[in-house]
Amino acid sequence: MSGGGGGAQQAAHSLAFRVMRLCRPTLHVDTAPLKFDPCDILFGEDLFDDPIAASHLPRLLSSQSNTSISDPSDLSYRSRFLLHHPTDSLGFPGLLVLPQAFGAIYLGETFCSYISINNSSNFEVRDVIIKAEIQTERQRIVLLDTSKTPVESIRAGGRYDFIVEHDVKELGAHTLVCTALYSDGDSERKYLPQFFKFIVSNPLSVRTKVRNVKETTFLEACIENHTKSNLYMDQVEFEPAQHWSVTALKTADHSLEHSLLMGETFKEPVLIRSGGGIYNYLYELKFSSPHSTQVKVEGSNVLGKLQITWRTNLGEPGRLQTQHIVGNPITRKEIELDAEEIPPFIILDKPFLVSLNLINLTERVLGPFEVWLSESDLLDEKAVMVNGLQTMTLGEVAAFSSMKFELNLIATKHGIQKISGITVFDTVEKKTYNSLLELEIYVDSQ
Amino acid sequence: MDAPPSPPPPPSPPPEECSPIAATAVANVADDPLTSPYASMNSYCHDLSTLQDLACRGAWRTIVDKVARSRSLSLLSKPHEHLIYLTFNLLSLVKLRRYSDAQQELKTLDDDLDSKQYLYESYPDHYPNHKPGSMVPFALRWLHAHLPFTLGDRQLALDRLYTLLHFIRDKKLPPNRDSDSEVSLTLWKKREEFVVNTIISHHLSQKEFKVCLSLLRAEISKNDDPLLVSKLGYVQMQYGDLDGAKRSFEVVEKLVMGSESGNVELKNLVSRNKALKYLVGKDYVSAVREYEECIERDGSDVVAINNKALCLMYLRDLSDSIKVLESALERVPTVALNETIVVNLCSMYELAHVNHADIKKTLSTWIARVAPDDFDNSCTRI
Numbered sequence: 097m098s099g100g101g102g103g104a105q106q107a108a109h110s111l112a113f114r115v116m117r118l119c120r121p122t123l124h125v126d127t128a129p130l131k132f133d134p135c136d137i138l139f140g141e142d143l144f145d146d147p148i149a150a151s152h153l154p155r156l157l158s159s160q161s162n163t164s165i166s167d168p169s170d171l172s173y174r175s176r177f178l179l180h181h182p183t184d185s186l187g188f189p190g191l192l193v194l195p196q197a198f199g200a201i202y203l204g205e206t207f208c209s210y211i212s213i214n215n216s217s218n219f220e221v222r223d224v225i226i227k228a229e230i231q232t233e234r235q236r237i238v239l240l241d242t243s244k245t246p247v248e249s250i251r252a253g254g255r256y257d258f259i260v261e262h263d264v265k266e267l268g269a270h271t272l273v274c275t276a277l278y279s280d281g282d283s284e285r286k287y288l289p290q291f292f293k294f295i296v297s298n299p300l301s302v303r304t305k306v307r308n309v310k311e312t313t314f315l316e317a318c319i320e321n322h323t324k325s326n327l328y329m330d331q332v333e334f335e336p337a338q339h340w341s342v343t344a345l346k347t348a349d350h351s352l353e354h355s356l357l358m359g360e361t362f363k364e365p366v367l368i369r370s371g372g373g374i375y376n377y378l379y380e381l382k383f384s385s386p387h388s389t390q391v392k393v394e395g396s397n398v399l400g401k402l403q404i405t406w407r408t409n410l411g412e413p414g415r416l417q418t419q420h421i422v423g424n425p426i427t428r429k430e431i432e433l434d435a436e437e438i439p440p441f442i443i444l445d446k447p448f449l450v451s452l453n454l455i456n457l458t459e460r461v462l463g464p465f466e467v468w469l470s471e472s473d474l475l476d477e478k479a480v481m482v483n484g485l486q487t488m489t490l491g492e493v494a495a496f497s498s499m500k501f502e503l504n505l506i507a508t509k510h511g512i513q514k515i516s517g518i519t520v521f522d523t524v525e526k527k528t529y530n531s532l533l534e535l536e537i538y539v540d541s542q
Numbered sequence: 543m544d545a546p547p548s549p550p551p552p553p554s555p556p557p558e559e560c561s562p563i564a565a566t567a568v569a570n571v572a573d574d575p576l577t578s579p580y581a582s583m584n585s586y587c588h589d590l591s592t593l594q595d596l597a598c599r600g601a602w603r604t605i606v607d608k609v610a611r612s613r614s615l616s617l618l619s620k621p622h623e624h625l626i627y628l629t630f631n632l633l634s635l636v637k638l639r640r641y642s643d644a645q646q647e648l649k650t651l652d653d654d655l656d657s658k659q660y661l662y663e664s665y666p667d668h669y670p671n672h673k674p675g676s677m678v679p680f681a682l683r684w685l686h687a688h689l690p691f692t693l694g695d696r697q698l699a700l701d702r703l704y705t706l707l708h709f710i711r712d713k714k715l716p717p718n719r720d721s722d723s724e725v726s727l728t729l730w731k732k733r734e735e736f737v738v739n740t741i742i743s744h745h746l747s748q749k750e751f752k753v754c755l756s757l758l759r760a761e762i763s764k765n766d767d768p769l770l771v772s773k774l775g776y777v778q779m780q781y782g783d784l785d786g787a788k789r790s791f792e793v794v795e796k797l798v799m800g801s802e803s804g805n806v807e808l809k810n811l812v813s814r815n816k817a818l819k820y821l822v823g824k825d826y827v828s829a830v831r832e833y834e835e836c837i838e839r840d841g842s843d844v845v846a847i848n849n850k851a852l853c854l855m856y857l858r859d860l861s862d863s864i865k866v867l868e869s870a871l872e873r874v875p876t877v878a879l880n881e882t883i884v885v886n887l888c889s890m891y892e893l894a895h896v897n898h899a900d901i902k903k904t905l906s907t908w909i910a911r912v913a914p915d916d917f918d919n920s921c922t923r924i
Binding site for chain 1: 580583586587590594597598599600622625629630633636637662673674675677678679680684688691723725726729732733736739740742743744746747749751752755767769770772773776777778779780781782783784786814815818821822844845848849852855856858859860861876877879880882883885886890892893894896897914916
């Protein structure tokens with residue numbers, strides 16, 4: 097796991113780099129410490145039920161081994177055999193272990209490494225200029241540079257150590273380039289480059305779905321874990337764009353337990369399983385602008401972005417932000433048609449008047465308009481038709497203004513009927529609006 | 543290597559015990575300190591104190607030899623002696639990682655450990671007036687459950703462990719059991735805890751964290767032991783819930799403050815938990831300070847020693863981290879010689895030395911001289 101990477105004629109150099117990735121340690125788990133209570137080995141399991149045995153055995157046990165486990169003069173390995181406390185069989189004493197392999201490295205994590213430059217020759221080396229850089233396809237980042245203050249000397253058999261850290265922000269191939277420029281035992285200036293390669297992969301993918309229900313926009317985000325570890329979702333927050341406000345929707349947590357001892361309600365942690373586990377988040381978004389609905393931007397609209405912070409062993413953090421999440425495109429409403437008055441009684445085959453209001457929602461003059469009821473798609477006659485001239489002409493409507501007009505209609509079928517297909521045509525802009533309004537009426541037969 | 547172990551021979555009653563007078567005489571023997579089977583460890587079971595001493599010294603190979611010899615020389619006369627020797631033999635083979643041999647040993651037993659042949663009442667001549675019950679040492683049941691895991695069948699081992707847990711809870715712990723022995727009840731409660739902790743260990747090594755949390759919380763609700771709550775904190779740390787771990791450690795501190803605050807073990811527990819909190823916050827200096835306090839209170843606190851060495855390394859002080867581990871091995875080898883510490887030391891050697899093979903060889907040679915039979919040398923990665 098420590099490396100001496102390629103790129104140098106090792107035999108010619110007094111110095112060599114040793115590198116070890118220093119992500120956080122883990123807590124060691126021993127599945128079978130194989131430690132036992134002496135009663136469980138020396139005696140039959142029910143022996144203590146026998147009153148005679150029960151009166152003698154404790155004396156036998158205490159005579160055997162009485163020295164405490166932490167007595168340094170006790171030269172036995174009894175601590176590998178005798179159970180000191182029942183929780184010893186958990187094999188989890190809180191012992192830390194150094195990372196044993198380079199492991200996988202993911203976007204959003206911090207690459208941390210211990211770098212040791214060793215002088216394995218018999219001579220002192222002087223004036224050592226050390227540089228450590230990360231090289232990717234796109235850039236070269238300097239992590240350490242001692243050019244201004246070179247290391248005066250490294251004695252024979254000595255070392256110079258340093259720790260570097262780099263927030264990983266690019267995917268793909270990365271190279272840690274370690275170089276040393278030094279004067280060796282013969283006062284010859286030598287240059288030692290060493291390269292350590294690693295690949296950065298994508299830890300998560302986020303799939304989103306936007307749904308609009310009336311005035312509310314719902315955002316579903318599904319996070320999938322592509323790493324080799326379980327990820328603890330420390331914080332997943334949606335940062336809304338301007339004019340948007342967000343509420344995170346969570347299910348009622350049925351596992352909430354209140355423990356008297358622990359003193360707080362225990363929530364199930366959000367842990368996403370390694371290699372393909374997923375977790376879903378739901379957000380409710382509301383658009384709130386000082387200028388009311390008229391200022392909804394046309395075209396696609398940006399809702400915001402998701403900020404994700406996850407953790408692995410001993411809190412090793414990773415952070416990512418999604419790209420802008422976009423909502424469904426909103427087309428600006430230009431005109432609106434409202435029903436003002438519908439007569440309470442409508443009789444079959446008898447004309448009736450319906451008052452309508454045409455509202456211009458834009459900041460320019462619209463019209464003049466033509467209004468008609470379009471032909472039905474169905475083969476049989478429409479139930480409600482215009483009585484009189486089939487097309488009505490309306491004049492211009494000023495910006496943010498409205499115009500009332502009446503449609504003279506006649507119903508040819510009785511019962512519950514629909515006034516549908518009301519079409520408004522802007523004769524200047526040549527735009528047709530035909531899904532503005534549909535009305536339901538009841539037609540009496542007499 | 544050893545002759546295959548023979549099954550326990552059928553008990554052969556000595557001729558004197560056939561008469562009722564002799565039976566009464568035998569009954570009184572138990573009370574007579576000079577002839578009682580419980581006069582000493584060895585009168586209860588042949589050479590048992592030697593076996594126990596060997597186990598404490600980690601001389602597992604010697605135990606295997608001794609069991610083989612005792613069997614071939616027919617030195618064991620009573621059924622319970624055979625079972626105890628078998629248990630020691632099985633444990634030794636598992637400690638020595640000779641798992642197929644262990645399985646062979648286990649096969650000499652009846653599949654059903656509740657069978658009549660392991661009950662005291664089946665041998666009235668050997669155990670006159672003895673309370674009926676099982677003579678199977680509990681460790682044998684545990685080893686029987688554990689063995690499939692060593693042979694690669696983790697699922698079967700887990701199933702057996704859960705079955706064992708139910709056996710304890712249904713048969714041995716219910717409130718109205720026939721025995722009124724307090725000692726016996728306490729023992730079974732400890733055995734229950736022992737098995738639950740083994741189960742949690744399996745789930746933990748498989749990273750099934752939510753199951754661990756749920757099992758630990760159930761145990762804590764029965765018994766607010768500061769060690770248990772600390773383990774809960776360690777599980778939370780292991781998967782990354784630092785806030786949860788901090789809360790657990792605060793509970794531990796409250797529990798310890800309440801009880802025997804003079805107890806060095808508990809004081810060190812609280813300090814080590816504090817040190818872990820500093821460590822995850824990257825404040826390695828404060829962590830080192832906490833660990834040093836622990837070591838001052840108890841020079842054999844190997845968890846504190848090991849973790850202190852790691853903190854020094856994260857502080858860029860590789861030389862001192864190596865010194866801390868080396869000096870612990872020299873000073874308190876019987877507690878410090880532990881596979882995890884050796885793994886850490888070897889990682890440090892690999893980083894510190896271009897030609898680390900030499901120094902690892904030196905370590906390995908020293909280990910071979912000093913280590914118990916069950917020490918796993920693969921941790922040196924030579």
